[in-house]
Amino acid sequence: MNVQLDNPEKKEAILQSTLELIGSNGFHGSPMSLIAKNAGVAAGTIYHYFPSKEVLIFELYAHIKKGIEQAMFKNDDQHQSFQHRFFNLFINVCSYYIRNPNVLTFLEQYTSSPFVKCNPIHQKRNFNQEMIDFFNYGVENGHLKKIDDHLLAPVFHGTIISTAKHHITGRYKFTQESLLNVAQIIWDGIKVNKS
Amino acid sequence: MNVQLDNPEKKEAILQSTLELIGSNGFHGSPMSLIAKNAGVAAGTIYHYFPSKEVLIFELYAHIKKGIEQAMFKNDDQHQSFQHRFFNLFINVCSYYIRNPNVLTFLEQYTSSPFVKCNPIHQKRNFNQEMIDFFNYGVENGHLKKIDDHLLAPVFHGTIISTAKHHITGRYKFTQESLLNVAQIIWDGIKVNKS
DNA sequence: GTTATCTAATTGAACGTTCATTCGGTCGGC
DNA sequence: GCCGACCGAATGAACGTTCAATTAGATAAC
Numbered sequence: 001m002n003v004q005l006d007n008p009e010k011k012e013a014i015l016q017s018t019l020e021l022i023g024s025n026g027f028h029g030s031p032m033s034l035i036a037k038n039a040g041v042a043a044g045t046i047y048h049y050f051p052s053k054e055v056l057i058f059e060l061y062a063h064i065k066k067g068i069e070q071a072m073f074k075n076d077d078q079h080q081s082f083q084h085r086f087f088n089l090f091i092n093v094c095s096y097y098i099r100n101p102n103v104l105t106f107l108e109q110y111t112s113s114p115f116v117k118c119n120p121i122h123q124k125r126n127f128n129q130e131m132i133d134f135f136n137y138g139v140e141n142g143h144l145k146k147i148d149d150h151l152l153a154p155v156f157h158g159t160i161i162s163t164a165k166h167h168i169t170g171r172y173k174f175t176q177e178s179l180l181n182v183a184q185i186i187w188d189g190i191k192v193n194k195s
Numbered sequence: 196m197n198v199q200l201d202n203p204e205k206k207e208a209i210l211q212s213t214l215e216l217i218g219s220n221g222f223h224g225s226p227m228s229l230i231a232k233n234a235g236v237a238a239g240t241i242y243h244y245f246p247s248k249e250v251l252i253f254e255l256y257a258h259i260k261k262g263i264e265q266a267m268f269k270n271d272d273q274h275q276s277f278q279h280r281f282f283n284l285f286i287n288v289c290s291y292y293i294r295n296p297n298v299l300t301f302l303e304q305y306t307s308s309p310f311v312k313c314n315p316i317h318q319k320r321n322f323n324q325e326m327i328d329f330f331n332y333g334v335e336n337g338h339l340k341k342i343d344d345h346l347l348a349p350v351f352h353g354t355i356i357s358t359a360k361h362h363i364t365g366r367y368k369f370t371q372e373s374l375l376n377v378a379q380i381i382w383d384g385i386k387v388n389k390s
Numbered sequence: 391g392t393t394a395t396c397t398a399a400t401t402g403a404a405c406g407t408t409c410a411t412t413c414g415g416t417c418g419g420c
Numbered sequence: 421g422c423c424g425a426c427c428g429a430a431t432g433a434a435c436g437t438t439c440a441a442t443t444a445g446a447t448a449a450c
Contacts, residue, residue, distance in 0.1 A: 006425075026308040027223055031409055042427040044412075053410065108307035112300045113221040150367040151377050154357035162353025163346075172345040182346050189384030201399080226435060237401045239438080248436065 011049045013039040015060050023102025027109060061110055064103050069127050071096040082143035083187065089134065090183040097164035104164055128153055144190050152190060159186060206244045208234045210255050218297025222304055253314050256305055259298050264322050266291040277338035278382065284329065285378040292359035299359055323348055339385050347385060354381060
């Protein structure tokens with residue numbers, strides 16, 4: 001019968017509240033009582049949607065992962081030049097982090113916490129893997145230097161994260177143009193030099 | 196008369212214990228009681244050396260910062276080519292993180308936590324600034340493309356962190372040679388192409 | 391050389407607080 | 421009047437911190 005149980009909006013509100021609080025206050029500084037208040041529900045209600053805080057955070061991670069994966073290949077068009085697709089990917093991910101600073105902060109906290117070690121989701125493909133596939137395609141089709149795709153992904157994702165962090169912390173205000181300049185640095189480093 | 200107060204070794208042991216625990220268990224999962232036990236002292240003793248857990252973590256950050264700064268410019272020789280110095284810097288920092296995974300994990304947790312916001316040390320120059328100076332020198336002396344040094348630092352440091360993390364998590368085992376390959380990508384992206 | 395005295399380092403049980411989680415009860419739709 | 425979503429005070433475990441008591445070591449007195 002697939003009855004409409006619970007309230008999906010409330011579940012979403014709890015996830016959003018958790019992201020906001022962890023994003024700005026860290027894991028500590030985000031007690032369930034605050035998450036509840038911030039979401040506009042009672043403390044006990046959270047346990048109606050999530051069995052524990054741990055699972056709540058697992059689900060939040062999965063939720064965020066989905067969001068990034070959607071943003072990542074937005075406007076990607078296999079008919080366009082690989083260089084064009086590369087720049088598009090870079091801008092997509094970087095501006096997603098800049099628009100959602102809480103996501104970046106949460107991910108940083110999450111991935112270097114012991115949560116990762118016990119969450120089965122991490123056995124599966126993560127969005128890093130999607131990038132590796134993309135670079136692999138570039139190498140095999142002669143767009144990129146013959147570098148192991150496991151080397152390319154760290155350069156790419158590390159740069160994006162670090163750039164977005166610089167922007168968010170206000171150390172440097174990136175414009176669309178300066179973001180492209182950063183992407184250009186990497187592109188110049190990995191592209192095949194056609195002589 | 197400069198009497199020898201306290202026990203510097205004990206203070207060091209407490210800092211080291213804190214780094215180990217936060218590195219492998221995160222901030223949560225590192226209660227003072229465990230830090231004490233791991234350091235081989237009683238809980239109360241920590242408060243003889245540090246007024247609070249917060250200050251303990253501040254001092255640990257300063258301690259780590261000093262270690263990185265020392266490693267960073269090891270064997271740096273201004274008489275060698277800029278390219279040589281660049282590769283040296285890259286390898287120094289990257290292998291430091293690989294040799295001290297707890298440092299990397301701690302820094303990730305620390306820099307994306309609210310600690311940063313209230314620690315006055317962050318008003319001062321950090322090791323990122325040292326990198327910016329280095330790149331600035333490279334640009335002004337015609338070794339590097341005319342790119343804002345604030346753009347270069349994120350590419351550089353972000354790549355290093357991401358590379359070290361890939362190595363530590365075991366996703367990819369970098370050799371000295373493959374580390375040099377990664378450095379080469381960036382170098383190719385930022386060097387001046389002498390025609 | 392021995393004993394007494396003082397000081398500072400160290401201990402760990404105890405305290406008060408905060409937190410995740412529980413549960414008896416309320417409310418609204420059907 | 422039944423059911424399930426929802427509430428929020430209550431619970432107990434865990435935590436950071438305190439402090440009275442103990443120890444270690446140095447100095448002084450004899």
